[in-house]
Amino acid sequence: xxxxxxxxxxxxxxxxxxxxxxxxxxxxxxxxxxxxxxxxxxxxxxxxxxxxxxxxxxxxxxxxxxxxxxxxxxxxxxxxxxxxxxxxxxxxxxxxxxxxxxxxxxxxxxxxxxxxxxxxxxxxxxxxxxxxxxxxxxxxxxxxxxxxxxxxxxxxxxxxxxxxxxxxxxxxxxxxxxxxxxxxxxxxxxxxxxxxxxxxxxxxxxxxxxxxxxxxxxxxxxxxxxxxxxxxxxxxxxxxxxxxxxxxxxxxxxxxxxxxxxxxxxxxxxxxxxxxxxxxxxxxxxxxxxxxxxxxxxxxxxxxxxxxxxxxxxxxxxxxxxxxxxxxxxxxxx
Amino acid sequence: xxxxxxxxxxxxxxxxxxxxxxxxxxxxxxxxxxxxxxxxxxxxxxxxxxxxxxxxxxxxxxxxxxxxxxxxxxxxxxxxxxxxxxxxxxxxxxxxxxxxxxxxxxxxxxxxxxxxxxxxxxxxxxxxxxxxxxxxxxxxxxxxxxxxxxxxxxxxxxxxxxxxxxxxxxxxxxxxxxxxxxxxxxxxxxxxxxxxxxxxxxxxxxxxxxxxxxxxxxxxxxxxxxxxxxxxxxxxxxxxxxxxxxxxxxxxxxx
Numbered sequence: 380x381x382x383x384x385x386x387x388x389x390x391x392x393x394x395x396x397x398x399x400x401x402x403x404x405x406x407x408x409x410x411x412x413x414x415x416x417x418x419x420x421x422x423x424x425x426x427x428x429x430x431x432x433x434x435x436x437x438x439x440x441x442x443x444x445x446x447x448x449x450x451x452x453x454x455x456x457x458x459x460x461x462x463x464x465x466x467x468x469x470x471x472x473x474x475x476x477x478x479x480x481x482x483x484x485x486x487x488x489x490x491x492x493x494x495x496x497x498x499x500x501x502x503x504x505x506x507x508x509x510x511x512x513x514x515x516x517x518x519x520x521x522x523x524x525x526x527x528x529x530x531x532x533x534x535x536x537x538x539x540x541x542x543x544x545x546x547x548x549x550x551x552x553x554x555x556x557x558x559x560x561x562x563x564x565x566x567x568x569x570x571x572x573x574x575x576x577x578x579x580x581x582x583x584x585x586x587x588x589x590x591x592x593x594x595x596x597x598x599x600x601x602x603x604x605x606x607x608x609x610x611x612x613x614x615x616x617x618x619x620x621x622x623x624x625x626x627x628x629x630x631x632x633x634x635x636x637x638x639x640x641x642x643x644x645x646x647x648x649x650x651x652x653x654x655x656x657x658x659x660x661x662x663x664x665x666x667x668x669x670x671x672x673x674x675x676x677x678x679x680x681x682x683x684x685x686x687x688x689x690x691x692x693x694x695x696x697x698x699x700x701x702x703x704x705x706x707x708x709x710x711x712x713x
Numbered sequence: 714x715x716x717x718x719x720x721x722x723x724x725x726x727x728x729x730x731x732x733x734x735x736x737x738x739x740x741x742x743x744x745x746x747x748x749x750x751x752x753x754x755x756x757x758x759x760x761x762x763x764x765x766x767x768x769x770x771x772x773x774x775x776x777x778x779x780x781x782x783x784x785x786x787x788x789x790x791x792x793x794x795x796x797x798x799x800x801x802x803x804x805x806x807x808x809x810x811x812x813x814x815x816x817x818x819x820x821x822x823x824x825x826x827x828x829x830x831x832x833x834x835x836x837x838x839x840x841x842x843x844x845x846x847x848x849x850x851x852x853x854x855x856x857x858x859x860x861x862x863x864x865x866x867x868x869x870x871x872x873x874x875x876x877x878x879x880x881x882x883x884x885x886x887x888x889x890x891x892x893x894x895x896x897x898x899x900x901x902x903x904x905x906x907x908x909x910x911x912x913x914x915x916x917x918x919x920x921x922x923x924x925x926x927x928x929x930x931x932x933x934x935x936x937x938x939x940x941x942x943x944x945x946x947x948x949x950x951x952x953x954x955x956x957x958x959x960x961x962x963x964x965x966x967x968x
Contacts, residue, residue: 561824566822576801583877696843
């Protein structure tokens, strides 16, 4: 009944080795591939943040690039206008993206499935068009903003891909850890109940509107944080980085990898960013192959490449310690 | 004192009056049965009590507090738990997790505690697990804790819904056709289970079509037809009430 699990020591050793490998990678690979790994890391974090909303809570949200844009533009505006060092603005980028999510999601949070999907597509388009139109005279129109301030954290200047590699992947590691903890908690379970059966969740005492909103805001905060890192890395922030098709890509990462599954989303991010680079020769067929892969996946493996595993609970201390009730004569066939 | 009191509750869907000026009381520690032909508005009435629908008129008083129009999760928090007529479990989750859903409203861990797992959160989780296993043992499903809810037999799924409801520490339990789809043996066990729940001090309001069960179990019956109460009384009286017999069997055709 209980699936076999790796012994903890073996798991730890594997993780230490993987960690050491990750640390050495930029020195082994050179700037071009390191840069690709950076993109992968950014997509992984974006995928993980969308996974909270789409994967765990089951809300069809296809406008995630809007929150990412709010974070990136916050950092870029603070840097170009007020000379705030770009990575210092990360917390504010996250907060503003979260506030933006709260404001736009609140009125639409009761919508279900496809209706929500359409509205979120609207949101990402509105944000992109607002950016193109140089809203409040702050966003620089379709050319975007050019960040000229040098980027540093704690006096250590960051400019090479390897620097960003460590920044992005340590953030990814932190994200994985925190989201893993979150998944195995009251909060994580609540999101899953809502995904499974909204009405039964509410009827079991779960404040579904609150949790849906919290999922949206949390996902947006994370997208905003990584938006600031993206702005620092790319140095020019412009509207075409936050198009609807970007949102679709994040959506695809989550669905393809496995909605609600952290390893699945990581694999999804790896494939979506990595495969086009690896198969450069066939780049004319790239979108065709991508579309075909999605169709095949949805037919044969709708739960994604790595579907979410089951949570493990340590119930042994309690089993058998309670008197069996009067209905215990109902024996279940195994 | 009455734990639940409905005062002139009405609900209309378009031109259809689903619940028509219904008043009833559930005594603390009582088992009250709500019966009536199909489409009489029994489940609608339940949905009005649990906050799934908002009544057009009337009020719902739970333990002296007006709960009319509150959201369902608030009503659960206040101590009214329910099961569903067409079983609504979290099918793709484990039996244990289904019961933990009921524990949810008694736990406090917020977003940050859920992310960082401080000792208080861990203690709370352990307490929740203990409670969930206790409720599963109570309905006799604790050996099934790791199974998916969808893999349980139909009768066991009904029991799991009861365990989930009990995990929220209700004072009033609302059961919508708990014996639906159960065989004779299971129904027999259910009868004992519901009595035990009442003996724990939880008042019970239930809808049930199995007349045998209802007559044996309930202290008092309320009969609904076309959304209105047509009779109330102890099972013995209800059985002989001509109005009820007519509602169930129809009048003799004069032709």
